[in-house]
Amino acid sequence: MAILPILQYPDERLHKVAKKVESITAATRRLIEDMAATMYAAPGVGLAATQVDVHQRIVVIDVSETHDDLLVLINPELIASSGESKCEEGCLSVPGIYDKVQRAERVTVRALNVKGELFTLDAEGLLAVCIQHEMDHLMGKVFVEHLSHLKQVRIRNKLKKRLRETM
Ligand code: GNR
Ligand code: NI
Numbered sequence: 001m002a003i004l005p006i007l008q009y010p011d012e013r014l015h016k017v018a019k020k021v022e023s024i025t026a027a028t029r030r031l032i033e034d035m036a037a038t039m040y041a042a043p044g045v046g047l048a049a050t051q052v053d054v055h056q057r058i059v060v061i062d063v064s065e066t067h068d069d070l071l072v073l074i075n076p077e078l079i080a081s082s083g084e085s086k087c088e089e090g091c092l093s094v095p096g097i098y099d100k101v102q103r104a105e106r107v108t109v110r111a112l113n114v115k116g117e118l119f120t121l122d123a124e125g126l127l128a129v130c131i132q133h134e135m136d137h138l139m140g141k142v143f144v145e146h147l148s149h150l151k152q153v154r155i156r157n158k159l160k161k162r163l164r165e166t167m
Contacts, residue, residue: 004052015140048137073111080108
């Protein structure tokens with residue numbers, strides 16, 4: 001298992017749109033293992049392949065406190081959503097920035113698991129937020145893009161400044 005480097009906003013590659021996984025191969029399974037290791041090491045509750053510069057529709061999530069409930073979503077599709085909730089979000093690609101984002105309260109997602117089996121999942125709470133956050137990544141969208149333009153400019157400047165200071 002390997003810990004993969006996570007792209008940091010603003011990086012153009014975070015805006016690439018991921019492609020559907022056509023077949024789940026040994027390389028796919030390896031990537032998923034590495035993504036899980038990277039998420040747990042960060043630590044984070046989710047990671048989209050986009051964040052590790054792989055532009056395929058693959059997501060790993062674990063919102064359990066014990067870090068032993070890995071959810072793998074391959075080619076996830078949102079088939080239903082309802083309600084509204086505003087929750088404070090953060091992102092491994094936007095370190096140190098937290099802000100509230102309006103999302104659906106409940107979602108139903110359909111995806112393939114690692115074995116290539118189709119399954120459907122109903123989610124609410126943090127899991128529902130996380131699924132929507134990760135599916136945004138697959139579409140090239142980072143959570144800060146849900147915020148006002150002024151906030152986005154401030155976040156970009158702050159991160160660029162921080163990047164300069166650590167060089
Ligand atoms: O670790 C993460 N925590 C989190 C908290 C609230 C809403 C979404 C998230 S996802 C984030 C990990 C990440 O960046 N996934 O893309
Ligand atoms: Ni994120």
